[in-house]
Amino acid sequence: MMLTLVALLAVVIYLSWRYAWWLPAQDYRAPRILMYHMISDAPEGAKFKGLRVSPGHFERQLQHLSHQGWRFVTMQELTDQIANGTLRQKTVALTFDDGYQDNVTNALPLLRQYNAKATLYLVVDRHDRDWSTYKKAHHNSGELAREPKLTDEQVKDMLASGLIELGGHTYTHANLLTADDASRQHEIASSRRTLEAQFETSVTSFAYPFGLYGEKDVVAAQAAGYRNAVTTIEGIEDQFGQRPFELRRVKVSGKDNLLAFKLKMRRGIRGVR
Numbered sequence: 001m002m003l004t005l006v007a008l009l010a011v012v013i014y015l016s017w018r019y020a021w022w023l024p025a026q027d028y029r030a031p032r033i034l035m036y037h038m039i040s041d042a043p044e045g046a047k048f049k050g051l052r053v054s055p056g057h058f059e060r061q062l063q064h065l066s067h068q069g070w071r072f073v074t075m076q077e078l079t080d081q082i083a084n085g086t087l088r089q090k091t092v093a094l095t096f097d098d099g100y101q102d103n104v105t106n107a108l109p110l111l112r113q114y115n116a117k118a119t120l121y122l123v124v125d126r127h128d129r130d131w132s133t134y135k136k137a138h139h140n141s142g143e144l145a146r147e148p149k150l151t152d153e154q155v156k157d158m159l160a161s162g163l164i165e166l167g168g169h170t171y172t173h174a175n176l177l178t179a180d181d182a183s184r185q186h187e188i189a190s191s192r193r194t195l196e197a198q199f200e201t202s203v204t205s206f207a208y209p210f211g212l213y214g215e216k217d218v219v220a221a222q223a224a225g226y227r228n229a230v231t232t233i234e235g236i237e238d239q240f241g242q243r244p245f246e247l248r249r250v251k252v253s254g255k256d257n258l259l260a261f262k263l264k265m266r267r268g269i270r271g272v273r
């Protein structure tokens, strides 16, 4: 009897720590910027499981957001609304990094179904690259290199939906912390002009590859004509106006169940920081 009680208590304490359900929601006037990569089921033996949200989970997340009255905006719209003071409560910006092919095959149909807007941070030179190795050399499974990326035609299809904003994510998914000034310029500024010319759209939102950046990259992104930039710092962005080039995002992981997702929408993270 005593043992059962102790065990039960241990479970309650563990779940309370893991999900921190008792903590209040962060102010709903702060927009939620959600970070996604792939919308697909993980293949056998996949390593980057956190980067893959299954289409079923993604649909339940969109359904939840839509039922709870969240309004979907692009990063460009969010920046405008912050600037002109028209931002409303419960605004959410979905973002997709890199340009995986499942973004058009799996994500776009669901985005259409829920009339949900999103921002796509596209790597210009994205085919057959294994950028997982640029950060840590031992990440050389080739999994991300083999993963099919969006073709230019597919990117155009996504833009034609009217739901997608195109954002910059450098030419090669560079590690900007190790870049010299010339390659920083190429990766941040030239890649923006290339995307604009290639897809005949304005590109004003940027994401630092791997979330790695320094002061020079912030300056370069601003000088290149971007109006906002997202990082991989986890959390809800409540200082958008003060740091438009170092925005926090809520990381949606393929390992999150719906409860974890709901808690991240409330607090930015799943459990206790």
Ligand SMILES: [Zn+2]
Pocket: 097, 098, 169, 173, 209, 210
């Ligand atoms: Zn990336």
